[in-house]
Amino acid sequence: MKLKTLLLCSVICILLTTVACGNNTTNTGGNGTNTDKPATTDAGKGTDATTTGLKGDFEIQYFVGGYGDAWWLEVIEGFQKENPDLKITQSAGPKINEQMQPRWISNDPPDVVYIDGAGSNERQMIVDDQLMDITSFLETAVNVDGEKIKDILISQPSVFNGDKNYNLPLVFGSWGLFYDKALFTQNNWAVPTNWDEFIAVSEQIKASGMPALLHTGVYPYYINGGLLDSAMVAANGGDTSILTSQVNLEEGSFSNDAVKKALAQFMQLVDKGLIDPGSVALNHTDSQAQWLQHKAAFIPNGLWLENEMKNDIPEGFDFGFIPSVAQAAGENNIVIPYTATIAIAKDAKNPDAAKAFLQYVFTKQNALRWAEITGAIMNVKADLSSSSASGVVKDAMDFFNADTTTVAPVTVLNADVEKVKQDSIIALSIGKITPEEWMTRLEEAAAKARK
Numbered sequence: 001m002k003l004k005t006l007l008l009c010s011v012i013c014i015l016l017t018t019v020a021c022g023n024n025t026t027n028t029g030g031n032g033t034n035t036d037k038p039a040t041t042d043a044g045k046g047t048d049a050t051t052t053g054l055k056g057d058f059e060i061q062y063f064v065g066g067y068g069d070a071w072w073l074e075v076i077e078g079f080q081k082e083n084p085d086l087k088i089t090q091s092a093g094p095k096i097n098e099q100m101q102p103r104w105i106s107n108d109p110p111d112v113v114y115i116d117g118a119g120s121n122e123r124q125m126i127v128d129d130q131l132m133d134i135t136s137f138l139e140t141a142v143n144v145d146g147e148k149i150k151d152i153l154i155s156q157p158s159v160f161n162g163d164k165n166y167n168l169p170l171v172f173g174s175w176g177l178f179y180d181k182a183l184f185t186q187n188n189w190a191v192p193t194n195w196d197e198f199i200a201v202s203e204q205i206k207a208s209g210m211p212a213l214l215h216t217g218v219y220p221y222y223i224n225g226g227l228l229d230s231a232m233v234a235a236n237g238g239d240t241s242i243l244t245s246q247v248n249l250e251e252g253s254f255s256n257d258a259v260k261k262a263l264a265q266f267m268q269l270v271d272k273g274l275i276d277p278g279s280v281a282l283n284h285t286d287s288q289a290q291w292l293q294h295k296a297a298f299i300p301n302g303l304w305l306e307n308e309m310k311n312d313i314p315e316g317f318d319f320g321f322i323p324s325v326a327q328a329a330g331e332n333n334i335v336i337p338y339t340a341t342i343a344i345a346k347d348a349k350n351p352d353a354a355k356a357f358l359q360y361v362f363t364k365q366n367a368l369r370w371a372e373i374t375g376a377i378m379n380v381k382a383d384l385s386s387s388s389a390s391g392v393v394k395d396a397m398d399f400f401n402a403d404t405t406t407v408a409p410v411t412v413l414n415a416d417v418e419k420v421k422q423d424s425i426i427a428l429s430i431g432k433i434t435p436e437e438w439m440t441r442l443e444e445a446a447a448k449a450r451k
Contacts, residue, residue: 062096175323202272214279214290228266231326417446
């Protein structure tokens with residue numbers, strides 16, 4: 001279900017777009033046409049929008065996939081109760097992006113759109129001038145609980161054209177390493193908090209006769225997102241700008257000292273035989289199934305893992321999550337995220353209601369309900385300890401809420417460069433190329449893309 005090259009990203013974008021297997025419902029619409037113009041600026045003026053007593057027509061478009069629609073129905077019902085004179089239309093379903101495409105092209109969009117699922121591309125919608133510039137609105141916008149929205153977000157809005165915001169991350173997920181807490185307790189293995197500890201416990205695991213790490217070799221973005229990207233940030237002193245410079249295809253961004261250090265760390269795993277060599281032939285479900293059967297102790301993956309494998313989890317298996325291990329002792333954990341966003345149409349017919357809806361949605365209570373209903377995490381720092389959310393979701397949220405965690409921005413590599421990166425990490429993992437060759441390949445791909 002989750003063969004996603006993230007949306008988040010050419011690869012990660014697709015990743016999130018293919019969580020599609022949900023209910024269906026109504027209406028029509030989707031993406032727009034290709035133009036090169038930047039999105040039109042501003043329509044949000046601080047906190048002018050009120051969240052109650054609104055009138056007129058108001059339409060929300062949302063994709064229904066792996067997360068279902070129960071949360072949406074609950075939230076929209078609450079918003080309707082606060083605004084009984086507001087006529088709300090829901091355009092939703094697993095094929096809603098396709099169905100709505102003619103309306104977006106003809107400048108007759110809904111007021112609010114949740115950008116996820118097949119047929120969606122937030123960056124293209126911005127380039128096509130379809131989304132409202134909400135930069136000034138977000139500067140001062142508070143939610144219905146009086147909290148400044150930007151202050152409670154795990155991941156801040158992505159920036160376009162230097163300083164403009166056109167959407168808000170609504171769903172937040174993270175790459176990382178997963179392990180079985182029960183297995184570690186049984187074997188008295190210490191859960192690592194830094195690179196030296198990770199190497200030490202991995203060698204212990206190997207000595208027990210079990211590979212330390214298994215990965216999804218058919219889809220190499222799993223090991224990139226779950227291990228290498230956080231290693232590059234950690235090697236850069238926790239400065240996430242290294243990923244941004246790579247997205248911008250800056251010369252030297254794939255061969256600087258931080259990249260060299262991260263690749264050297266990765267090579268320790270290769271040279272010490274800590275990676276199961278059979279990983280290269282495994283797809284996502286095969287690798288996950290083998291990991292659940294304790295064919296290896298660690299697996300790099302995304303937070304959808306538990307939900308995706310819920311029918312195959314052995315009795316007594318207890319999911320554990322670590323966002324990163326490459327940092328030195330005492331340094332911050334690094335979160336490499338993926339998100340799905342929500343935005344207001346530039347041609348929204350009821351922009352006041354649209355802004356008010358965002359203020360209504362982004363609360364800690366709604367974040368708690370999202371976790372309980374979907375088993376995933378909403379992009380709001382919330383205390384999930386007393387909720388019915390799963391243990392691994394609660395553990396992940398503890399990391400996201402901590403002052404000792406650095407959350408990287410969601411970044412999207414050029415598709416051709418991403419492909420070279422994927423091929424190169426696999427070649428590196430089986431000793432076919434050296435770190436120097438990895439860097440050469442990526443620098444050459446970036447140079448070609450710059451042209």
